[in-house]
Amino acid sequence: MVVELVAIVHSSEGRPGRDPGKTGTQPADLVIEDAHIASTPTSLPLSILSGRISIDARTLENVLPLPFDLAGDVRLELSGAEGTLSAKGRRARLALRGTWKYLDDFR
Numbered sequence: 001m002v003v004e005l006v007a008i009v010h011s012s013e014g015r016p017g018r019d020p021g022k023t024g025t026q027p028a029d030l031v032i033e034d035a036h037i038a039s040t041p042t043s044l045p046l047s048i049l050s051g052r053i054s055i056d057a058r059t060l061e062n063v064l065p066l067p068f069d070l071a072g073d074v075r076l077e078l079s080g081a082e083g084t085l086s087a088k089g090r091r092a093r094l095a096l097r098g099t100w101k102y103l104d105d106f107r
Contacts, residue, residue, distance in 0.1 A: 001035035001087055003078070004028075005048065007096070009066070010106050017063055023106045027098040032076055032089035041083030051078045053092060069093035 007028040012021030052061050056072040071091040078085045 001032045001037065001089070003030040003032075003085070005030060007094070008103070009096070009100060012106070016065070021106050023103045024100045025103055026096050026100045029095045029097060030076075031091075031093050031095060032074055032087055033091040035087045035089040038086040038088065039084055041080065041085055043082045046078060046082050046085060047080040048078050049080045052076075055092060064094055066094065066096070 005028055006025050008023060009026050010016045010021055010023050012019045014020070050062055052059060052075075053064070054060075054073075054075040055070045058070075069091075070093070074087075074089040074092045076085070076087045076089070076092065
């Protein structure tokens with residue numbers, strides 16, 4: 001399963017998402033291998049308001065480190081006004097595409 005999205009990417013000399021840096025947008029594909037879809041939103045596109053991905057005992061909410069490529073028992077849940085996309089799989093990775101576009105400074 002491939003979820004096409006526009007990611008908000010924070011880059012920093014320190015810890016992304018915590019230390020000052022730049023924020024931009026970039027097209028990305030969230031790939032779940034051997035996906036089994038448990039639920040789908042009522043309509044597409046899904047305007048993602050929150051997301052959670054669990055891989056084995058590790059859970060990430062609303063943020064993914066880059067690079068991101070982990071294998072294990074994957075559980076994905078993306079929620080928005082249109083409903084929820086839930087899926088299970090065996091590997092998850094985020095592949096950035098296209099060009100990063102500056103959005104703002106992160107302080």
